[in-house]
Amino acid sequence: MTGFDVQQFRQHFAFFQQQPDWVYLDNAATMHKPDAVIDAVSAFYQRHNSNVHRGAHRLSQQATAQFEQARATVAGYINARNNHEVIFTSGATAALNQIAFGLMHTVLQPGDRILLTQLEHHANIVPWQLHCQRYGIIIDVVPLTAEHQLDMVAYQQLLQLKPKVVSFSHISNVLGHIQPVAEMVRQAKAAGAITVIDGAQGIVYQPADMQQLDCDFYVFSGHKLYGPTGIGVLYGKSQWLETLTPIFAGGEMIDSVSFINTTFNKLPFRLEAGTPNIAGAIGLSAAIDWLQNYNIAQIIEHKLLLLKAFYSGLSAIKGIDILSLPVHNAGIVALNVDGQHPADVAELLNQQHIAVRAGQHCAMPLFSYLAQHNSAQHGAVRCSFAAYNTLDEVNRCLLALEQAVEILTA
Ligand SMILES: Cc1ncc(COP(=O)(O)O)c(C=O)c1O
Structure with missing residues (x-):
């Protein structure tokens, strides 16, 4: 518990009422807008x-x-x-x-x-x-x-x-x-x-x-x-x-x-x-x-909780290569399914209404560097969390990633 009421926070976003099926984890690209x-x-x-x-x-x-x-x-x-x-x-x-x-x-x-x-x-x-x-x-x-x-x-x-x-x-x-x-x-x-x-x-x-x-x-x-x-x-x-x-x-x-x-x-x-x-x-x-109606420290704590749950779930899925460190991390995780194109992984997530970004994320020099070290030849899948994301959404993403690994590596 962080003292931050995520459900109350989400109510300020018409998007989540209009599109209840979607898990939006593309927040580093752009965020949803509150009604205000x-x-x-x-x-x-x-x-x-x-x-x-x-x-x-x-x-x-x-x-x-x-x-x-x-x-x-x-x-x-x-x-x-x-x-x-x-x-x-x-x-x-x-x-x-x-x-x-x-x-x-x-x-x-x-x-x-x-x-x-x-x-x-x-x-x-x-x-x-x-x-x-x-x-x-x-x-x-x-x-x-x-x-x-x-x-x-x-x-x-x-x-x-x-x-x-x-x-x-x-x-x-x-x-x-x-x-x-x-x-x-x-x-x-x-x-x-x-x-x-x-x-x-x-x-x-x-x-x-x-x-x-x-x-x-x-x-x-x-x-x-x-x-x-x-x-x-x-x-x-x-x-x-x-x-x-x-x-x-x-x-x-x-x-x-x-x-x-x-x-x-x-x-x-x-x-x-x-x-x-x-x-x-x-x-x-x-x-x-x-x-400014919200306590930023509580929001950060909530995002860290999501991040922790995501990392802990990822570590249980075989075949995932995580490029981001869990510490000093603002809630953005770049990852790959070993040997698979990130666009294929993102498409499988998309089919389950989970929005992430795949590719080089406007940072080609970073990927030229990362490609020398691991699986990032074609970029990465990026899951980015915001204050309105929930633990349920983290779990839905983890399940979808697990299924993606199974499908792509079968
Ligand atoms: C670190 C960083 N710098 C610059 C930009 C460019 O922002 P914009 O496309 O809103 O001008 C972005 C957008 O993703 C970014 O993440």
Whole structure:
């Protein structure tokens, strides 16, 4: 018993009433939305729909107030120093692209180094690579240990090469491992680097405190935190946000425009060109407000209970190769049935209405590494748990996996 009432929690999700047959274990891809979020988005469209920061009428002023209140809610949730340190983007991918592009144009010089890790999502690799090739910047990569954890000794050694930027994920979207981000930021700062954290999975596990972490940038997507798709957050310290060259240019982000020259608006607007996702921001803030009714420590405990039950069940099934470690794990488990394609396993689960993801999970460099060590030639099956999952669902998944092993290896 954790003190967390999962049945009460589930009642806030229309999805589970509409689709009672489904066991949804694809939460690392996207989460379901509580009614509070769906209601907030539809209330905005039904009652307040207007553009922000530009209307001469009261509806627009109300929409602007709601939108800016959403920014304040996000800033409060991550303990940013100022509301203008929260830039709304379309998601973590857009935020990482903005940082990579923005730094490449201003801070980075040919011959500079960027430090990434072996387990990054493509969204924290390709934006850097795209610009590195053009600007002659070198990417170094922190390797993993035999247990598939970041090699912190190698990290320290690579920091001695004095990278200008160090960018890493808070939690691996494939393995679920929680990285020692506070220590990584501390060491990177001591080496003089700008620190970027991909918090797409991290923020879901627990709120991240920007002032405590002291990173320069932190990004995440609303849709993985019970919010709508199409909204994300780029947090940055003011001094770094001021430095970024905007990746998008157009309305709202300018101060004055002529055909000779353009001057830019102040933060946060200079990095939010065009009409923002107003309903998305309002939905994300509704998700955060709603989530704050719950005790995060109890939610974590509940997820750990599910994880423990899942691992214990998996260990009793012969022929399963588990790639994720059970410790320092946020509730994401990558596994394979020995010798079988993960898509075949996922399809057998799908036939029993169990939703998981199979493949390389936008982390091909991680799988090139894992493939040298075990069964991960074609990727892996990923089961990712959320607070609304139950022990019954864990057991249904275990039974389906056991049957999959029998069918595929018969
Ligand atoms: C660790 C990580 N980074 C970045 C992303 C990209 O997020 P989005 O597709 O919402 O922009 C994801 C999505 O799965 C992720 O898990």
